[in-house]
Each structure stands twice: as structure tokens, then as C-alpha cells.
Amino acid sequence: MSPELLFWYGLLLKMVLTAIVVVITSVTVERTGPFVGALIAALPTAAGAAYVILAIEHPPSFIAASAIGSLATGAAVSIFSAAYVVLAQRRGMLLSLGLSLAVWFAVTTLLRLVAWTPQTATLLNIAVFSVTIPLAWRYRASGPPKTFLRTPYDIPLRAIAAAIVVAVVTTASYRIGSFASGMFALFPIILCSSIVILHPRVGGKATASMLAHAQIAFVGLSLAFLAVHYTAGPLGSWWALAIGLSVSVAWSGILLLVRMRAMKRAVPASP
Numbered sequence: 622m623s624p625e626l627l628f629w630y631g632l633l634l635k636m637v638l639t640a641i642v643v644v645i646t647s648v649t650v651e652r653t654g655p656f657v658g659a660l661i662a663a664l665p666t667a668a669g670a671a672y673v674i675l676a677i678e679h680p681p682s683f684i685a686a687s688a689i690g691s692l693a694t695g696a697a698v699s700i701f702s703a704a705y706v707v708l709a710q711r712r713g714m715l716l717s718l719g720l721s722l723a724v725w726f727a728v729t730t731l732l733r734l735v736a737w738t739p740q741t742a743t744l745l746n747i748a749v750f751s752v753t754i755p756l757a758w759r760y761r762a763s764g765p766p767k768t769f770l771r772t773p774y775d776i777p778l779r780a781i782a783a784a785i786v787v788a789v790v791t792t793a794s795y796r797i798g799s800f801a802s803g804m805f806a807l808f809p810i811i812l813c814s815s816i817v818i819l820h821p822r823v824g825g826k827a828t829a830s831m832l833a834h835a836q837i838a839f840v841g842l843s844l845a846f847l848a849v850h851y852t853a854g855p856l857g858s859w860w861a862l863a864i865g866l867s868v869s870v871a872w873s874g875i876l877l878l879v880r881m882r883a884m885k886r887a888v889p890a891s892p
Contacts, residue, residue, distance in 0.1 A: 641666075645661055655761075655827065655828075655830040655831035655833075655834050656831075656834045656880060657877070658815075658831045658834075659831045659832070659833075659834035659835035659838055660834075660835075660838050660873040660876060660877060661873075662811050662812055662815055662831065662835055662838075663835045663838035663839055663841065663842055663869075663873065664842075664866075664869055664870065664873065665842055665845055665846075665865070665866065665869055666811060667808075667810045667811055668691065668806050668807050669862065669866060671806035672684065672687070672806065672849075672862055673862070675687060675806075676858035676859060676862060679858075680858075681853040681854055681857055681858045681861065682853070682854065684849065684853040684858045684861060684862075685849070685850045685851075685853035685854055685861075686850075687806070688846045688847070688849040688850040688853065688861075688865075689737050689738065689739060689742055689846075689850055690737065690804055691804075691806060691807045691846045692737075692739070692742040692743070692746065692843055692846040692847055692850070693732050693735075693737045693741075693742040693745055693746075694729060694732060694804050694807040695746055695807060695839060695842055695843045695846065696728070696732075696745050696746050696748075696749040696750075697725050697728040697729050697732065697807075698725070698807060698809050698812070698839060698842075699746075699749050699750060699753045699836060699839050700724060700725070700728050700749060700753060701721050701722070701724055701725040701728075701809055701812070702721075702753070702757070702809070702812060702832040702833075702835055702836060702839070703752075703753040703756050703757050703832075703836065704720065704721040704724045705717055705718065705721040705812075705816065705829065705832055706756075706757045706760050706829040706832050706833050707756070707760075707829075708720055708721060709820065709825035709826065709828060709829040710760065710825065710826060710829060711825075712825070713820075713825070714816065714817065714820035714821060714825065717816075717820070717825060718813065718816050718817070718820075722813070725808075725809065729804050732804070733804070739847065739850055739851070743843070743847065746840075746843045750836070750839070750840060753836050754836045754837055757832070757833035757836045758833070758836075760826075760829050760830060760833040761830055761833045761834055762830065812832065812835070815828070815831070816828055816832075819831070837876065838872070838873055838876060840872065841868065841869045841870075841871070841872025841873055841876075842869055844868050844869070844872060845865040845866065845868040845869040845872075846865060848861070848864050848865045848868045849861045849862060849864070849865035852864050852865075
């Protein structure tokens with residue numbers, strides 16, 4: 622398959638997956654709250670689509686090496702989210718998202734200066750999570766979302782907006798070299814698209830609450846890429862990607878079960 626055809630297949634796959642996840646995430650936040658929406662948004666959907674294309678074009682050793690880059694870049698995603706959480710408490714969507722993206726680009730630029738290993742990338746994530754999770758913890762609770770009216774074009778417009786964002790980002794990433802493109806596989810497309818859609822609709826604090834909840838869900842994302850790195854060589858790319866996705870989903874499932882059990886305990890027993 623030609624590189625040009627792979628590019629268009631990959632772009633279409635990422636656009637479709639991103640659009641679907643953003644719509645599901647935004648509707649979930651509106652109807653059930655930020656916690657479940659955060660679990661969905663933190664799944665490696667857009668990144669998974671990029672890795673599918675990489676697995677078609679490259680051997681398992683390349684996938685294993687790419688997973689280390691994504692593992693390190695996961696720290697940048699956590700920092701991006703923490704920056705937005707703090708900024709969105711008092712600032713509008715454009716300023717909050719713009720400054721948070723500037724932070725993401727600054728962090729990823731610094732990451733390119735280091736030759737990462739599984740051990741150093743894991744230590745980086747531990748160090749970052751030890752700061753970002755407590756920092757965002759206080760912003761998990763938010764007031765009720767703003768009231769809004771749904772139109773027949775509401776969901777299609779969300780899907781189109783998300784698809785446009787991923788198309789622009791993906792096209793740009795293919796123009797800046799292979800190493801930078803690998804880092805852009807973990808560009809926070811889902812989170813950015815969700816912010817653009819949710820912030821004007823439900824307010825900055827409610828949107829920030831979703832990203833605050835997502836901080837602990839990002840741990841599962843890091844574990845997933847670590848699993849991909851260690852299994853790609855012995856098991857092959859496709860099994861490694863399947864295991865990585867299973868790890869991420871399992872982590873989110875554990876968080877959901879813990880949340881449900883905690884809520885059940887908080888409800889006083891009926892006399």
C-alpha cells in the first residue's frame with residue numbers, strides 16, 4: 622500500500638473515531654456528569670488509530686519504540702489538562718485552551734531533547750502525576766451545567782467540528798518529520814475537541830471538572846503504552862495494540878467500579 626493511501630486511510634480513521642468519541646463524551650458529560658465523560662475521553666482512540674496505521678507500515682520494533690515516545694508524551698497531556706483546569710476557572714475558552722496548548726507544545730519540545738527509555742519515561746509520568754493529580758483534585762466538583770437547548774443539527778455539528786480539528790492536526794504532523802509525528806500521535810485531539818464543544822455549552826468549571834477527573838484516568842493510558850512496548854516484540858504489533866487497549870479499558874473500568882462503590886456507600890440506608 623502506498624504511503625499516500627496509508628495517509629488518507631489513517632486520516633479518515635482518526636477523523637471518524639475522534640468525531641464518535643467527542644460526541645459520546647460531550648453527551649455523556651451533559652447527561653451524567655464529568656466523571657464518565659473523563660473515562661471515555663482518556664481512552665486511546667485517536668492515538669490508537671494512528672498506531673493502527675503505523676503497524677501496517679512498520680515492524681513491531683518500530684511500534685515498541687514509538688510506544689516509549691507516547692509514554693513520555695503522556696506526561697505532556699497531563700500537564701496540558703492541569704493547565705486548562707486551572708485557567709478555565711476564571712478565563713474563557715479561547716484563552717484557556719490557547720495557553721494550555723502552548724504549554725503542551727513547550728513540554729513536548731523539551732521532551733525531544735531527551736533519549737527516553739521505558740524506565741525514565743515511567744519515572745517522568747510518576748513525577749508528573751504526583752503533581753497534576755493532587756493539583757486537579759480540588760476542581761473535580763462543579764456546579765450544575767448551564768441549561769441549553771438541543772437542535773437537530775447539534776450532534777452532527779459536534780462530529781464535524783471534531784473531524785476538522787483532527788484533520789488539521791494530523792495533516793500538520795505529517796509535514797514536520799517522523800519523530801515529531803510520533804509525538805503528535807498523542808496530541809490531545811479528543812480533549813481539545815471536547816473543550817471547544819463543552820466549554821461554551823456547560824461552562825468552563827464543568828468542562829474543567831471533566832479534565833480534572835481525567836487526570837487519574839491518564840494513568841491507564843501510560844500503562845497501556847508501557848504494555849505495548851513490552852509486548853510488541855514477542856507477540857507482534859496487533860496483539861500488543863490489543864493488549865494496550867485492554868489495559869486502558871480495564872483501568873477505566875476499575876475506576877468506574879470504585880466510583881460506584883463509593884457512591885453506594887455515601888447513600889444512607891433507608892429505614
